[in-house]
Amino acid sequence: MPIVSPILANPLIDGRQSERAMLVRRGVQRLLSQMGAHILPELSLATGRRADLVVLTRQGDIWIIEIKSSVEDFKADRKWPEYRLHCDRFFFATHPGVPAEIFPQECGFILSDGYGAEMMREAPEHRLATATRKALMLRIARAGAARLLAAELAGVQVEAVEGESE
Amino acid sequence: MPIVSPILANPLIDGRQSERAMLVRRGVQRLLSQMGAHILPELSLATGRRADLVVLTRQGDIWIIEIKSSVEDFKADRKWPEYRLHCDRFFFATHPGVPAEIFPQECGFILSDGYGAEMMREAPEHRLATATRKALMLRIARAGAARLLAAELAGVQVEAVEGESE
Numbered sequence: 001m002p003i004v005s006p007i008l009a010n011p012l013i014d015g016r017q018s019e020r021a022m023l024v025r026r027g028v029q030r031l032l033s034q035m036g037a038h039i040l041p042e043l044s045l046a047t048g049r050r051a052d053l054v055v056l057t058r059q060g061d062i063w064i065i066e067i068k069s070s071v072e073d074f075k076a077d078r079k080w081p082e083y084r085l086h087c088d089r090f091f092f093a094t095h096p097g098v099p100a101e102i103f104p105q106e107c108g109f110i111l112s113d114g115y116g117a118e119m120m121r122e123a124p125e126h127r128l129a130t131a132t133r134k135a136l137m138l139r140i141a142r143a144g145a146a147r148l149l150a151a152e153l154a155g156v157q158v159e160a161v162e163g164e165s166e
Numbered sequence: 167m168p169i170v171s172p173i174l175a176n177p178l179i180d181g182r183q184s185e186r187a188m189l190v191r192r193g194v195q196r197l198l199s200q201m202g203a204h205i206l207p208e209l210s211l212a213t214g215r216r217a218d219l220v221v222l223t224r225q226g227d228i229w230i231i232e233i234k235s236s237v238e239d240f241k242a243d244r245k246w247p248e249y250r251l252h253c254d255r256f257f258f259a260t261h262p263g264v265p266a267e268i269f270p271q272e273c274g275f276i277l278s279d280g281y282g283a284e285m286m287r288e289a290p291e292h293r294l295a296t297a298t299r300k301a302l303m304l305r306i307a308r309a310g311a312a313r314l315l316a317a318e319l320a321g322v323q324v325e326a327v328e329g330e331s332e
Binding site: 150165 | 195199204205206207208209210216222226300303304305306307308309310311312313314315316317318319322324325326327329330331332
């Protein structure tokens with residue numbers, strides 16, 4: 001390994017950054033799972049942007065949760081309002097090391113400590129149009145099936161889970 | 167291991183049976199994948215029955231494919247007409263060791279050799295009602311997400327796949 005790397009280190013995508021994001025994600029996944037929701041990470045939307053977590057609630061509503069692991073990470077994202085066009089409710093999630101005040105009051109807010117998470121602020125509802133909801137649900141269903149098939153063809157058998165469709 | 171097993175061997179669920187079923191499944195998965203469809207195996211329907219393969223076609227239609235690995239396997243299933251209530255088209259799939267004539271003419275028929283498969287007979291269309299389709303799509307989306315989360319929590323990270331939502 002060269003001592004001087006020719007690749008500029010981007011602190012937003014370095015190892016610690018993604019490790020923190022993963023910890024936030026894990027806590028949020030646990031919280032939502034306890035709420036009876038289902039969660040698909042890293043879903044590409046029709047615009048090409050990727051949502052960190054797409055949530056199917058027990059009622060069948062669709063939420064998007066964007067994980068921000070640092071102040072810089074949040075500031076670098078000027079396009080977050082777009083996510084609202086693809087969900088019924090939109091939340092930011094972060095960890096206690098990031099000041100809660102930087103996140104817009106008009107978004108939901110989830111604080112995760114890596115083990116669990118707490119919903120600090122509910123998100124306002126902006127119901128999806130029927131056609132958008134239908135397209136998005138198809139997108140979620142396709143992505144889940146595609147990932148499972150890719151895993152299976154690579155020799156990783158992911159079995160059905162008790163109560164998975166409830 | 168005892169020489170005389172206290173458990174009666176059921177030839178329908180012995181090792182060779184499930185191995186053959188898995189070979190049929192693999193060929194069908196490849197065929198459908200080439201058609202641009204997405205496939206989720208082992209989905210529990212609202213009735214509690216499990217569909218062997220649920221397919222989302224490129225057009226967003228829902229098909230069910232039942233895998234029969236032997237004559238007995240087909241004969242033992244008296245409830246297959248029920249599957250039609252949960253899909254737009256219904257198919258049987260088997261391998262060349264099972265006589266094609268035993269499968270009802272009014273169902274689609276796929277012949278799989280374990281590597282690939284061929285659609286020998288198209289299935290008639292019986293469009294799902296909107297509410298049923300919506301509930302089923304939610305079921306597919308939930309099951310996929312639930313399996314992926316279970317895998318992730320067990321330490322198996324299944325990544326997003328290029329073009330997965332198309």
